[in-house]
Amino acid sequence: MRSAYNIIWLYNLEVIKETKRWLKARFIEEAQFKTIVEAHPSSFYHPNFIIRIIIFAATLIGLSGVTGLFALIVLDTDQIVISISCILYGIGSFVLVDQIVIKNYKHYKSGLTEALIYHACGFTIGGFAGLIDFSILPLLLFSVLVLSFAAYRYLDLLTTAVAFFTFAYLVFYSFFSLDGVFQQIISFIFILCFSTLYFLSKKIKSKSNFAIWSNNLVIVESLSLLMAYLAGNYLVVRELSVNLMGIVIEGGQDIPFAFLFYGFTVLIPIAYLYFGIKNKDVVLLRVSLLVLACSVFTLKYYDGFDHPEVLLTASGIILLGIGLILFRFLKTIRNGFTREDLISEKWASMDAGAFIISQTLGGNPITVDESFQGGGGNFGGGGSSGSF
Amino acid sequence: MIRNTPRDLLEKGLISEAQFNQIEPIVSGKLVSVFYELRTMLYLGVVLFTGGIGILIYENIGDLGHLISILLLSVITLVCFWYVFTKGFPFSIEKVKPPTPYFDYIVLLGSLLFISVQGYLQFQYGLLEDNLGWSTLISAAFFFYIAYRFNNLGILSLAITALASFWSISVSPQKWYSDNFLETAHLHITAIFFGSILGALAMVLNWKSIKKHFTFTYINFSILIFFVGATAGLFEGNLYLIYLLLIYAGCFFAIYYAKRERSFLFLLYAFVFGYVGTTYLMVDLILDKVPELIFYYAILSCGGFVYFILSYKKFFTRKA
Numbered sequence: 089m090r091s092a093y094n095i096i097w098l099y100n101l102e103v104i105k106e107t108k109r110w111l112k113a114r115f116i117e118e119a120q121f122k123t124i125v126e127a128h129p130s131s132f133y134h135p136n137f138i139i140r141i142i143i144f145a146a147t148l149i150g151l152s153g154v155t156g157l158f159a160l161i162v163l164d165t166d167q168i169v170i171s172i173s174c175i176l177y178g179i180g181s182f183v184l185v186d187q188i189v190i191k192n193y194k195h196y197k198s199g200l201t202e203a204l205i206y207h208a209c210g211f212t213i214g215g216f217a218g219l220i221d222f223s224i225l226p227l228l229l230f231s232v233l234v235l236s237f238a239a240y241r242y243l244d245l246l247t248t249a250v251a252f253f254t255f256a257y258l259v260f261y262s263f264f265s266l267d268g269v270f271q272q273i274i275s276f277i278f279i280l281c282f283s284t285l286y287f288l289s290k291k292i293k294s295k296s297n298f299a300i301w302s303n304n305l306v307i308v309e310s311l312s313l314l315m316a317y318l319a320g321n322y323l324v325v326r327e328l329s330v331n332l333m334g335i336v337i338e339g340g341q342d343i344p345f346a347f348l349f350y351g352f353t354v355l356i357p358i359a360y361l362y363f364g365i366k367n368k369d370v371v372l373l374r375v376s377l378l379v380l381a382c383s384v385f386t387l388k389y390y391d392g393f394d395h396p397e398v399l400l401t402a403s404g405i406i407l408l409g410i411g412l413i414l415f416r417f418l419k420t421i422r423n424g425f426t427r428e429d430l431i432s433e434k435w436a437s438m439d440a441g442a443f444i445i446s447q448t449l450g451g452n453p454i455t456v457d458e459s460f461q462g463g464g465g466n467f468g469g470g471g472s473s474g475s476f
Numbered sequence: 477m478i479r480n481t482p483r484d485l486l487e488k489g490l491i492s493e494a495q496f497n498q499i500e501p502i503v504s505g506k507l508v509s510v511f512y513e514l515r516t517m518l519y520l521g522v523v524l525f526t527g528g529i530g531i532l533i534y535e536n537i538g539d540l541g542h543l544i545s546i547l548l549l550s551v552i553t554l555v556c557f558w559y560v561f562t563k564g565f566p567f568s569i570e571k572v573k574p575p576t577p578y579f580d581y582i583v584l585l586g587s588l589l590f591i592s593v594q595g596y597l598q599f600q601y602g603l604l605e606d607n608l609g610w611s612t613l614i615s616a617a618f619f620f621y622i623a624y625r626f627n628n629l630g631i632l633s634l635a636i637t638a639l640a641s642f643w644s645i646s647v648s649p650q651k652w653y654s655d656n657f658l659e660t661a662h663l664h665i666t667a668i669f670f671g672s673i674l675g676a677l678a679m680v681l682n683w684k685s686i687k688k689h690f691t692f693t694y695i696n697f698s699i700l701i702f703f704v705g706a707t708a709g710l711f712e713g714n715l716y717l718i719y720l721l722l723i724y725a726g727c728f729f730a731i732y733y734a735k736r737e738r739s740f741l742f743l744l745y746a747f748v749f750g751y752v753g754t755t756y757l758m759v760d761l762i763l764d765k766v767p768e769l770i771f772y773y774a775i776l777s778c779g780g781f782v783y784f785i786l787s788y789k790k791f792f793t794r795k796a
Binding site: 107110120373410 | 495576
């Protein structure tokens with residue numbers, strides 16, 4: 089089985105998207121871009137992101153109507169009938185999106201396709217859950233299967249992420265329910281499992297006949313890195329041990345293998361950062377910065393948050409300092425890294441940046457006053473939301 | 477997927493050898509840009525630093541080290557402004573490219589610290605004590621000046637937010653103190669006026685070609701404030717037809733602007749608020765009496781929207 093989409097059109101669409109970025113970065117001329125577009129025809133209906141959101145929302149509204157009517161028909165029967173009709177309804181939605189929307193109308197990630205796919209996944213999984221009376225293990229297995237199918241066949245990124253997390257939970261659940269020594273080694277199994285998954289997806293990504301799934305694989309790759317880190321993070325392990333496995337930690341004691349988890353917490357981010365820089369791997373680099381922040385938080389968490397404002401100020405100074413130093417340092421290209429904006433990212437527009445600034449810093453001058461007046465009401469709220 | 481595209485295009489003769497040599501290292505990952513990573517770092521640095529220092533000052537008021545820290549902050553602020561005034565390009569009504577990639581963040585840091593320092597001074601010396609609103613207005617004016625002087629969109633959005641909160645404060649502060657938040661009386665009317673006036677001003681500035689790239693941010697804020705105000709009025713119930721007409725007027729403007737600027741975000745606003753308004757009307761007229769019709773209404777409205785988008789495909793083709 090292959091992807092539901094025409095591979096040549098997919099490739100052509102990607103080429104057009106990529107060369108448009110080259111055009112914006114002034115690597116190629118307008119006329120050249122036009123000939124490239126003409127040489128790479130693609131019949132997909134693939135609207136811009138906002139239009140996709142509108143179509144997605146409208147489809148959900150419409151589907152809620154259809155589902156309501158459907159519910160009126162089957163609601164009075166018993167659970168088995170409802171479950172089976174839900175599965176059939178879900179499969180019907182899959183057939184609709186596959187054979188009609190994608191094959192006949194040539195939609196490609198148009199908002200309509202996503203809404204129908206999620207809807208289909210939801211009903212298939214929900215119906216199956218009813219059929220097996222909500223027993224967890226088969227339900228998780230079935231969910232992973234359905235979601236991976238949707239991710240694979242429709243190249244969908246959200247179902248990829250959801251399938252990944254469901255899989256992680258499946259691994260966790262199956263070892264957790266085994267009791268005894270298996271509960272103790274869940275961390276190590278996670279690290280083993282997700283580092284394998286990481287190298288596997290990297291390997292698959294390098295093969296050219298899997299190229300159309302490269303975005304899905306990037307998601308699997310970065311989530312695997314994150315999961316392997318979290319499984320070794322001291323805070324996560326400790327809190328989960330206490331809350332789920334009922335380990336009681338008294339004063340002076342610590343969780344089993346505590347030194348190992350402290351080691352992981354410190355070393356994994358550094359290893360990620362080192363290999364990210366060495367191999368010029370952007371995925372690794374970005375994940376490493378994220379987990380570095382998590383590690384700082386973890387270590388501070390047990391060190392005590394006596395002075396959060398000092399921590400805030402100090403980390404602000406450090407970030408500003410490192411950022412400025414690196415900006416100056418990378419004025420010339422070093423080890424293949426540059427500070428210049430080579431080909432702009434699709435999502436990085438100045439307008440979006442301005443919006444983020446207003447949302448995160450908006451109330452700043454006002455909240456400072458507010459904390460002083462004591463009960464100054466809704467100042468900060470009014471200021472920071474930008475829309476009341 | 478596009479790893480081999482540069483070579484492919486070169487072989488087809490669609491790009492030149494020189495262009496290939498320029499593009500290939502980037503696409504293949506031999507040359508990596510950390511532009512966005514570094515900017516995110518600076519941005520987080522500014523947020524954490526100004527946030528932390530703000531709390532730090534106010535928690536330690538009266539301490540010995542307090543005056544020193546204020547002095548230190550003033551010095552940092554001065555350094556920031558010295559940097560941006562010496563390095564920055566002179567004012568222009570056009571878009572100005574920042575001289576260094578981190579220039580915008582120095583402007584942001586300096587402005588936020590300046591606001592912290594002046595807020596502290598106001599508090600300490602009791603300036604403007606009774607009129608907190610004026611302090612917000614002064615902040616807004618300062619932000620507007622910086623935004624235009626240094627061509628900074630982020631500061632502009634802070635200016636607009638400060639200005640908006642000035643209005644929402646001075647309209648009905650006594651209502652808040654008397655625990656009657658829900659009756660913030662004419663707040664939504666203020667919002668409608670504020671949105672329309674700000675939007676009109678933005679269109680005038682755009683027409684006069686003063687900082688045309690600011691228009692998007694202005695219109696974005698004003699249209700959202702307008703819509704939220706009108707929707708709040710709608711849900712208040714009395715005179716809802718007037719608010720409904722206002723919402724429709726807003727939708728027309730949003731669709732007009734979306735088409736003119738090919739900015740689809742405004743189409744989304746028109747869709748959301750127009751749909752909310754229409755649904756309110758339908759509930760009031762029919763659906764309240766025959767609830768089963770809701771399902772058909774949902775299906776019909778979905779069909780209507782998808783039809784609208786698909787048939788307007790040519791108007792809203794992708795931005796080239």
